[in-house]
Amino acid sequence: MEFGTIEREIFVEATPEVVFAVVSSPEHIRQWWPDEARYAPEPGSVGEIVFAERDAGGTVLDRMVVAFAVVDSRPPRLFSFRWTQPAGEAAAPGNSLLVTFDLAPKGDGTLLRMTESGFREMGWEAAVLEETYRDHVTGWDFYLPRLVPYAATLAAPSRPRS
């Protein structure tokens, strides 16, 4: 059972073929997400992505290796993978997050839809909360924004390039 999904949609002025390469190939994924990526971009491939923690001068302080498994790859329409499964365990619902990129041609470009699912209930609530908090409607939404500048200063020193 997987709880909740984060969904995002973005229009890209590039062909589905180009966008597919950017979201699926280890060479490109390194440009927009982890510092290192090792996997074959084909279904069933198991690999890893690596996030480096650096100090202000760019010196690597620590490396975090995260499991990564390609679930499906159908160029140029769909690419999906699982990540965050415990080392040595096969990626499956319940132990990892599932990220799916859906690509659809639109005009001169591509409509890219990203979903991330597999959040435990709290993660889902968190995602919903974030949306709610952005809506500025209820009392909860009124009080949270007061805290945001402060939260930003708290988050800043360890702000991930996430």
Add this chain to the structure above:
Amino acid sequence: MSVPAAPAAASPVDDDLWSAIGDPTRRRLLDLLLTEGGGTATGLSARLPVTRQAVAKHLGVLDRAGLVHATPAGRERRYQVDDAQLARAVAQLAAVGSAWDARLRRIRRIAETIQRSQQSRAAGTDYTTED
């Protein structure tokens, strides 16, 4: 540039924080405590469609997550929101969604750069052909 949001958010401490804040009744409680500057289980239960016992239980969860602090008030305990811990929770919550927003913006920029360079190469080829 350090660790990604999701694995960091999956650490035990964050789990407590997230599950504490993940419940609608507990969020309503936090909201009331923020609005009124604090409250007791009895006072809060009068404002919510739940029993005093249920409110006390929820306050206990919030307390363990560090989101509220209790001080003795007569025969009861008076709870107040811990602003710093709540701010920390808010920052983590915001990080999940905004992390993907940032990644997708980078994906768009990279793809559009590749597309433009392919088009200019194609245009260059056409020009050469015509020449």
